[in-house]
Amino acid sequence: MLPLSAHSSQLGCDPYNRAMEFSEVVRKRRSIRSFAPEIPPSDVVDRVIDTARRAPSAGFSQGLDFLVLDDPHAVATFWRLTNDPNHDVRRPAGEAPVVVLVFSDPKRYLARYSAEDKLEFQLDDLDRWPVRFWDVDGGMAAMQLQLAAVDAGLDTWFFGIGYGEDAIRSEFSIPDDRLMVGLIALGYRADDEQPTGSGTTRKRRPLEDQLHRNTW
Numbered sequence: 001m002l003p004l005s006a007h008s009s010q011l012g013c014d015p016y017n018r019a020m021e022f023s024e025v026v027r028k029r030r031s032i033r034s035f036a037p038e039i040p041p042s043d044v045v046d047r048v049i050d051t052a053r054r055a056p057s058a059g060f061s062q063g064l065d066f067l068v069l070d071d072p073h074a075v076a077t078f079w080r081l082t083n084d085p086n087h088d089v090r091r092p093a094g095e096a097p098v099v100v101l102v103f104s105d106p107k108r109y110l111a112r113y114s115a116e117d118k119l120e121f122q123l124d125d126l127d128r129w130p131v132r133f134w135d136v137d138g139g140m141a142a143m144q145l146q147l148a149a150v151d152a153g154l155d156t157w158f159f160g161i162g163y164g165e166d167a168i169r170s171e172f173s174i175p176d177d178r179l180m181v182g183l184i185a186l187g188y189r190a191d192d193e194q195p196t197g198s199g200t201t202r203k204r205r206p207l208e209d210q211l212h213r214n215t216w
């Protein structure tokens, strides 16, 4: 039996053998911006990434890559390089011990949609795509990653790179042709974590405002 982390056992979560109801996972997920320093087990993180990569992908292009930073030195470098001195409000109160960077590779979509069975869609030119499926796939995988993480007893925060992308690319040898879809902080919420961010200052739109049935 593998040891459980202090946080996951505290929370009553067993990251190795846990089956949460889907609705519970959805309800539990919220953007956590203050993390405890404890590093989640790497096999749990690997399993979360494995679940993320099973999200739908257009034509099964599978044009996503995941860069996991879980080495304390790499993670500290990441937080340092992305620290915008002019906008420190973007910083998490407790920096997460793991960061997953999600990348898309438009070339894979182009190659897939240039194949015989897809040519009828006339998407064999990147400029003709009305919706960029590599962005769509990236969002789907990022969501699946977050839900898998919550299911495994972790907390998550999806955010966009606001500062330091070039430095990150150079530091971690990220190929120039990969697009950065977003970043997901992973870990365990700090004991004194409090909800922050837009979700605390804005009301959720009512369902009837967003749901249109049969006609708009």
Ligand SMILES: Cc1cc2nc3c(=O)[nH]c(=O)nc-3n(C[C@H](O)[C@H](O)[C@H](O)COP(=O)(O)O)c2cc1C
Residues within 6 Å of the ligand: 029, 030, 031, 032, 033, 090, 158, 159, 160, 161, 162, 182, 197, 198, 199, 200
């Ligand atoms: C595409 C996208 C970009 C986001 N970028 C940021 C960000 O840069 N900084 C941040 O604090 N939160 C960011 N968020 C998190 C949202 O603010 C958050 O999901 C929203 O306020 C709802 O709160 P909840 O996730 O707790 O339900 C982002 C979310 C998405 C989907």
